[in-house]
Amino acid sequence: MPPETGHTGASPPASGVNRGAGQARRSRWLMIRRELTGYSLVAPALLFLILLTVYPLMRTVQMSFTDLKAGEWIFVGLEHYREALDDRWFWNSVRAVVAFTVPALVLHLLIGLGFALLLNETWFSTGLRNFMRGLLILPWVFSTPASALMWALLLHQTGPVNYVVVRILGQSAPIPFLAGSPRLAMSSLVAINTWLSYPFFMIIILGGLQAIPPELYEAAKVDGANALKRFRHVTLPQLRTILLAVTTIDFIFTFGQLDLVQLLTRGGPLRRTETITYYVYKTGMLDGNLGYGSAVSTMMLLTLLVIIVVYVKLLSRGGESGETSF
Amino acid sequence: MASALGGFGRRLGVQSYFSLYGLLSGLLMFAGVIIVLFPIAWMVFASMRPLAETFGSPPAWIPREVTGDAYAKIFSDPRQLRYQLNTYIISFSTAILSVGLGALAAYGFSRFRIWGSEFILLTIMALQMLPGVSIIIPFYNLARSAGVWNTYLGMIMADTVFALAISIWLLKSYIDSIPTDLEEAATVDGCNRFQALYKIVLPLLAPGLVGTGTFAFLYAWNDFVFATILRNGHELMPMTVAIGNFFTQANRDWNAIMALNTMATLPLIAIFVFLQRWVIEGMTAGALKE
Known part of the structure; x- marks a missing residue:
């Protein structure tokens, strides 16, 4: 960063005769210099983001x-x-992403809200609450491959989940959770995704709960x-505004989920867990059908962009008027 | 603090701590914690005991025979060590790059008048929310033509793209909270702007830098998609991809992979225990604007 000082020789000296004009010129020069410093600070990050997100996004559309x-x-x-609108596998992927995202979102919300309410209880001391909160956020720090592997072990034919289901619920044969019926595979993906994602809701809702003035409850x-x-x-x-914010963000993240499907089912069985992100990956990267993959990707982007723009509008309006808490 | 559902116990005439409701919610919470932590415990157990115990019927819920075989295996295999090293290289570099670029930009946005800064900041946040898959096709082409395909740099840049947005937001709110008076006072005392920054702002910002770096580190550590498409072969493979590849292997060595998975997750748990506050701040940055 260039050092910026008020008294280096770089600024024009103020003469005795033309003192006023000199000072004006001098402060103007300082102002321009100040502006330039600001722009040179933000430029590297912005150029980086333009080159590596805006440009690729435009290339996708192109x-x-x-x-x-x-x-x-x-x-x-x-x-x-x-071609996409006539492609039954495209519509299949739209159906799959809805069948994945909607139940996952509902579960994230319910479990996150449940834990947040429990954590907010009066019987918790602050220390105990922070400890419990720490344990309950833990799944969130794990990568999808790491947790996919943990769950693959749990859901294994001779794993503990199958043991419990077979022995206690009296099933005759072990259940192939991820390779059996499409519905079961999708439910397993939703469950694993919920394990990974509910902490996000929990933390944000807990923050919201703790911001509610106790007087309201007293009244x-x-x-x-x-x-x-x-x-x-x-x-x-x-909690309304917070719930709206967290649901929107989580919708976009869950919608964009690729790793779980890629690792655990690869779109199967019967391509019923082939969500739209996996379809983009499959057509574009695996099959090398770049143009078609980009078209599907663009449609997905436009859908998400509408949601993001609405959300960001809400976010900025809330910030200006101070009405909302986010 | 008054709670949303509390008060059942009190209405029954039982006092606060040992109320029926308190007991119920405590039990519920305990059950929840067990369910949530069980997969992690099961993974760690599987990495340190013979396979027969993990896959036995009934399964041994608590390990009976502890063995370090799996760890000995992955620590004597240069390839497995390489996966770990790669993950550390990529994650540390991403953290440094995002914090460096992010701190400069955050300082610029916080202290200088930037035309359209509100719009730019919101756009950055919006772009960061888009799924990575939506740019992987051109990203792959870009990496190939720029010659960074199959290099650390390519993966680091891809991870930085997504970590940078959060870094700028977090650091900006941090710098906003440092009063400008401090810098001005230092300037009056004869520091130039750079010295003021170095001596006054940087020390105050240090916790923010560590926190933001932690978040970027986690992001890069957990990346799977970009590490899959931006490299080839085993040389630059990070742990996430090695773990992902396990699913496509015919001969599955569950013991060794669980040891690697534990090595891939233990540092996260450690980071989380020590830097919990920062992880939480990073994860809520997009949803809660201060």
């Missing part, structure tokens, strides 16, 4: 209008999009509201 034939890119217009109690009523009329409205 590639979706082209096709690679005999080593040359030819413009095909909306051909790939038309509700005075008015004779029971626990359930207090939850519905005090807790939920107070």
Whole structure:
């Protein structure tokens, strides 16, 4: 970073005759210099982000209008999009991503909210609460491959989960969780994803719960509201904005989940767990169908972009008016 | 603090600590913790005992025979050591690069007037939220044509892209909280701006830098998709990919892979225990704007 001082020889000297104009010029020069310093500070990071996110994103859109034939890119217009809309596997992947994301989101929310409410209980001392909170966030720090492997071991034919199911629930044969029925495979993926992702909800909701002024509960109690009523009329409205924010972000992350499918089912059985991200990966990277993969990717991007823009609008509006807590 | 569901016990006339409700929620919490931690414990157990115990029927819930064979195996195999080394190289470099670029940008956004800064910051956050898969096709081409395919640099840059956004946001909120007066006072005392930055801002920012670095480190440590497409062969393979490859192997050595998986997760647990606050701050950065 260039050192910026007010009294180096770099600024024009102020003469006695033209003192006022000199000072104005001098402060103007300082101002420009200050501005330049600011821009030179943010430039490296911004150039980096433009080169490695904005440019690839634009290339994805551009590639979706082209096709690679005999080593040359030819413009095909909306051909790939038309192809996608007629492609039953494209629609299959849309169905799969919805079947994965919606139940996962509901589970993340319910489990995250449940743990947050429990952690917020009065019987917890601060130390115990932080300890419990620490244990319960732990799954969140793990990578998808690491947790996929942990769960593959648990769900193994002769693993503990199958032991419990076979012995205690009286099933006759071990259950192939990830390779049996499509529905079971999808449920297993949702369960594993929930294990990885509920802490995000839990932490943010817990933060929200602790920000609710206790007076509100006291007032509700005075008015004779029971626990359930207090939850519905005090807790939920107070958490509304936070729940909206965390659900939106989690929707995008869960929607974009690729590793779990790639590692555990590879889209099977019967391509029923082939979510749209996996379909992009499969057509674009594995099959080398770059143009078509980009078209599917672009459609996915546009969908997510709408959601992100709405979310960011809410975020910035909340920041300006100070109405919302995020 | 009053709770959302509390008060059942009190209405039954039992006092606070040993209320029925407190007991129930405590039990529920305990059960939850067991369920959540069981997969981790099972992995660690599997890495340190004979396979017969893990896959036996009934399975041994607590290890009876402890053996270090699996660890001896992965620590004597140069390839397995290489996976670990690669992960450390990529993660540390990503942390340094994201914190370096992020701190400069955050200081710029915090202390200088940047045209459209609100818009730029929100765009950065929005881009960071997009799934990595949406850019992997051009990313792969870009890496190939720039000559960084199958290099550490390629993977580090890919990981930095996603860690950088969070770094800028976290560090900006940090720098915002350091009063400008401190720098100005130092300037009056004869420091130039650079010295003021070095002597006043940097020490105050140090915890923020460590925290942000931790977050970037975790991000790179856990990356799987970019490490899969941006390299080839075993030389630069990080642990996540080695673990992922296990799923495609015909001869599965569950013992050794569980040892590697433990080596891939223990540092995360350690980081988490010591730097919990930072991990939480990083994970909530996108959802809670201060």
